[in-house]
Amino acid sequence: xxxxxxxxxxxxxxxxxxxxxxxxxxxxxxxxxxxxxxxxxxxxxxxxxxxxxxxxxxxxxxxxxxxxxxxxxxxxxxxxxxxxxxxxxxxxxxxxxxxxxxxxxxxxxxxxxxxxxxxxxxxxxxxxxxxxxxxxxxxxxxxxxxxxxxxxxxxxxxxxxxxxxxxxxxxxxxxxxxxxxxxxxxxxxxxxxxxxxxxxxxxxxxxxxxxxxxxxxxxxxxxxxxxxxxxxxxxxxxxxxxxxxxxxxxxxxxxxxxxxxxxxxxxxxxxxxxxxxxxxxxxxxxxxxxxxxxxxxxxxxxxxxxxxxxxxxxxxxxxxxxxxxxxxxxxxxxxxxxxxxxxxxxxxxxxxxxxxxxxxxxxxxxxxxxxxxxxxxxxxxxxxxxxxxxxxxxxxxxxxxxxxxxxxxxxxxxxxxxxxxxxxxxxxxxxxxxxxxxxxxxxxxxxxxxxxxxxxxxxxxxxxxxxxxxxxxxxx
Amino acid sequence: xxxxxxxxxxxxxxxxxxxxxxxxxxxxxxxxxxxxxxxxxxxxxxxxxxxxxxxxxxxxxxxxxxxxxxxxxxxxxxxxxxxxxxxxxxxxxxxxxxxxxxxxxxxxxxxxxxxxxxxxxxxxxxxxxxxxxxxxxxx
Numbered sequence: 001x002x003x004x005x006x007x008x009x010x011x012x013x014x015x016x017x018x019x020x021x022x023x024x025x026x027x028x029x030x031x032x033x034x035x036x037x038x039x040x041x042x043x044x045x046x047x048x049x050x051x052x053x054x055x056x057x058x059x060x061x062x063x064x065x066x067x068x069x070x071x072x073x074x075x076x077x078x079x080x081x082x083x084x085x086x087x088x089x090x091x092x093x094x095x096x097x098x099x100x101x102x103x104x105x106x107x108x109x110x111x112x113x114x115x116x117x118x119x120x121x122x123x124x125x126x127x128x129x130x131x132x133x134x135x136x137x138x139x140x141x142x143x144x145x146x147x148x149x150x151x152x153x154x155x156x157x158x159x160x161x162x163x164x165x166x167x168x169x170x171x172x173x174x175x176x177x178x179x180x181x182x183x184x185x186x187x188x189x190x191x192x193x194x195x196x197x198x199x200x201x202x203x204x205x206x207x208x209x210x211x212x213x214x215x216x217x218x219x220x221x222x223x224x225x226x227x228x229x230x231x232x233x234x235x236x237x238x239x240x241x242x243x244x245x246x247x248x249x250x251x252x253x254x255x256x257x258x259x260x261x262x263x264x265x266x267x268x269x270x271x272x273x274x275x276x277x278x279x280x281x282x283x284x285x286x287x288x289x290x291x292x293x294x295x296x297x298x299x300x301x302x303x304x305x306x307x308x309x310x311x312x313x314x315x316x317x318x319x320x321x322x323x324x325x326x327x328x329x330x331x332x333x334x335x336x337x338x339x340x341x342x343x344x345x346x347x348x349x350x351x352x353x354x355x356x357x358x359x360x361x362x363x364x365x366x367x368x369x370x371x372x373x374x375x376x377x378x379x380x381x382x383x384x385x386x387x388x389x390x391x392x393x394x395x396x397x398x399x400x401x402x403x404x405x406x407x408x409x410x411x412x413x414x415x416x417x418x419x420x421x422x423x424x425x426x427x428x429x430x431x432x433x434x435x436x437x438x439x440x441x442x443x444x445x446x447x448x449x450x451x452x453x454x455x456x457x458x459x460x461x462x463x464x465x466x467x468x469x470x471x472x473x474x475x476x
Numbered sequence: 477x478x479x480x481x482x483x484x485x486x487x488x489x490x491x492x493x494x495x496x497x498x499x500x501x502x503x504x505x506x507x508x509x510x511x512x513x514x515x516x517x518x519x520x521x522x523x524x525x526x527x528x529x530x531x532x533x534x535x536x537x538x539x540x541x542x543x544x545x546x547x548x549x550x551x552x553x554x555x556x557x558x559x560x561x562x563x564x565x566x567x568x569x570x571x572x573x574x575x576x577x578x579x580x581x582x583x584x585x586x587x588x589x590x591x592x593x594x595x596x597x598x599x600x601x602x603x604x605x606x607x608x609x610x611x612x613x614x615x
Contacts, residue, residue: 039487067487069595069612094590094614131514131585132554132578190551200588201615239551242590246544249594254533266536266594406485407587407615436586 001038012459015058016043021051027058029393029459034063034451037404041067048268049077053261054085056334056341060393062348063455064402064447068093070267073347076396078332079273080339086261086270087278089248089285091344093325096245096285097292098203098236099349100371100399101169101321102382103300106313109209109227112471115310116429119207120472122306124431127205127299128197129476135196137298144188147195148180151290152321155297160196161318165300167360169293169321170350177329178290179283183240184247187284190239191291196298200434202400202441203235203476204373205299208380208468218366218384218465222319230468231316232380233299234373235476236325237292244288248281273342282327289326296321319382320369324349324399332394343394351385351397351462370462372453373400376430376473377423377443381453383462397462401449410445411436419443423473432475441475477606481509484596486612491596492543493610499535499599500562502607503542503569507560510543510592510613515583520558522574531568535599539609542569543592554578556585590614 006028007015014035016026026046028035042065049071050059056078065074070090079085112119128135139147147154151174156163166173198205210228213219224230237244252269255277256262263269271278300318308314327344334341352359352368359368370383378401389395405413416435419442423430432438450467457464479501484491490513494505511517528545532538542562550556557575578585590613597611 041487069489069593069614073488094593130580131588132580134554186548186552190548192552193554194551200585242551243548246548246591250537250540253537253594266597269594403488406487407490408483408485433580434584434586436584440586 001035001040001043003035005043012455016047022047023055024050024058026050026061028061028065029455029461030063031451031455031458034455037447038065039067042072045070045072046075048265049075052077052086052088052268052270054079054083056080060396062396062398064398064400064452066402068346070265071346074398074402075346076344076348076393078341078343078394080341081273085273085342087273087281087327087342088268088270088344089245089252089281090267090269091346092245092285092327093346094242094245095236095325096241097289097323098325099292099321099323100232100234100373101296101300102319102371103231103303103316104223104319105229105231105307105316107229109229112207112229116472119310120429120431122310123205123472123474126302126306127474129474130433131200133197134193137195138193139191139195144191145180147294148183148287148290149178150174151293152297155294160298160301165297165318168318170323174293175286175289178287180287182280182284183244183287187240187243190243194238195295196302197238198235198299198476199238200437200476204376205474206232206470207472208232208470210466211469212467214464214466218463221363221366222369222382222465223317224382224466229471230319231303232371232373233296235295235299237288238295240291241288244284248284251277285327289323292323293321320371322349322371330394345396347399348396349399351389351395353385353387353390353395370397372398372449374449375401375443375446376441376470376475377428378449380468381449381464382466382468383453383456384465386460386463388460389462392460398452398456401446401452403445404447405445407440410440410442414439414442428470429472430475431473438475479505481505481512483509489612489614491610491612493608495606495608497606499607500564502609503539503562503564504560506539506543506609507546510546510589511556511558513589513613513615514585514587515556517558519583520556521576522559523576524555526573528573529568529570533567536597538567538569539599540592540594540597540611542571543611546573547589547591549573556583587615
């Protein structure tokens with residue numbers, strides 16, 4: 001990105017000054033090297049978000065920002081519904097409530113080494129991954145509605161997991177404000193056979209070993225210790241979420257003019273949050289978020305079944321589950337006044353600091369776990385929310401590495417078979433049904449996640465807690 | 477002109493483009509381009525035919541609706557489609573999708589397409605009368 005068009009506010013903050021139709025400035029959190037890498041289109045997209053009605057403070061971009069459609073990926077924007085603030089389906093994206101959940105295992109790295117192949121094969125066999133995969137679940141109409149209302153709570157009530165899991169899921173396991181009546185028949189039809197499936201693309205299930213501890217106190221509170229192995233699951237709301245996003249993006253384009261909102265970029269179409277279509281989208285989007293929470297809960301159950309059969313122990317406590325594509329009502333101070341805002345995060349993780357009332361008691365002294373997925377060949381991180389991030393970017397942090405190369409560039413440069421073989425030599429087992437998919441997701445096609453979390457910590461958005469190295473990756 | 481399709485660059489996702497002598501041909505080719513994001517279209521046997529219908533206020537939205545209708549049927553029926561017959565009249569479209577049930581072992585789907593976006597969305601006719609239909613799809 002051309003730095004001459006930015007004002008450097010501090011080592012880690014870069015401002016896009018207000019210009020033209022922008023209601024607020026744009027603010028990028030990044031190191032100088034990340035700013036050099038970021039595409040010019042991110043500046044354009046962030047400026048467009050800053051022009052939306054009712055936006056407060058700034059349009060933010062996390063250090064892993066890259067260009068998306070409409071909103072940049074890694075974008076955070078909050079709107080005041082009492083000042084004409086909008087809600088935008090494009091500000092959440094197609095994979096509503098895509099997120100990461102991490103489970104602790106009883107195993108250490110050396111113990112996994114002894115059973116690596118058995119465990120990898122068992123996970124690959126039992127976890128439905130890739131396009132078109134189905135699990136043994138099929139939901140009828142009544143069960144579908146109950147799932148959309150209850151999220152992970154519903155899944156636990158059906159025997160998928162234990163009640164103790166729920167306090168470690170964002171929103172206590174389910175969005176209570178979901179409105180299943182706003183989820184169309186077509187969206188439900190797409191989900192009938194898709195509960196408990198991983199999906200594809202950058203979705204994965206990984207066994208990861210704790211390779212480095214940065215903050216021993218918080219790590220201990222999270223149950224993390226050096227060489228301990230965890231399971232991380234990255235996936236979302238599957239076909240149902242995609243259909244909800246598709247239908248409401250279209251509806252917002254058509255209905256925005258009724259509210260005097262001029263749609264310059266169709267991907268940024270929005271309606272007032274308090275309007276009938278705004279409320280309808282909100283209810284449907286929260287129901288789709290419940291679908292994602294239920295999905296990750298069911299997948300956790302499948303993982304526990306695998307551990308039960310392989311090592312005879314299915315006690316894998318949930319560390320945390322957090323979405324990175326979501327719109328939530330949140331209380332924040334704006335200009336010294338507490339306001340309820342509609343906060344959009346698209347490729348950004350909510351990151352609550354210590355003492356926040358929405359945190360489970362066990363994490364209240366240390367802050368919320370922020371789960372940052374890397375690539376299958378590099379490294380992932382666990383961070384903790386800070387009090388400062390509440391003041392900086394509405395309690396938000398980064399979500400992953402962010403692509404540096406397009407899929408077609410990656411496909412030209414790498415062969416899936418070579419990527420898998422190179423990773424095997426580095427002691428990383430990749431299980432996949434598509435070598436082309438592996439090539440498109442080659443680790444080298446992503447930014448350096450370590451630089452992303454360094455900038456996130458530098459900017460005060462989150463605190464570094466632990467670094468995880470992949471051992472086994474079931475690719476979606 | 478001979479109808480054809482191609483992909484174009486997008487950092488996180490992928491652009492799809494179809495061209496043809498008519499708008500309907502461009503729409504058909506855009507659908508083939510979208511299939512090719514998932515798997516080589518020639519691996520999909522046109523064994524079963526499914527009908528879809530779309531209506532939209534303008535041709536750009538009609539293209540997005542068309543592509544999203546294909547994605548909806550792929551996902552709900554667990555099918556892949558390789559041949560498309562499109563008829564456009566005014567602001568509505570009728571089409572037949574030819575394909576088969578998804579076979580992960582044979583089709584090796586690289587990625588699932590989540591939706592057709594409105595980003596880089598355009599349906600246009602050039603001076604020679606040829607049509608281009610394109611957008612970025614989210615994967």
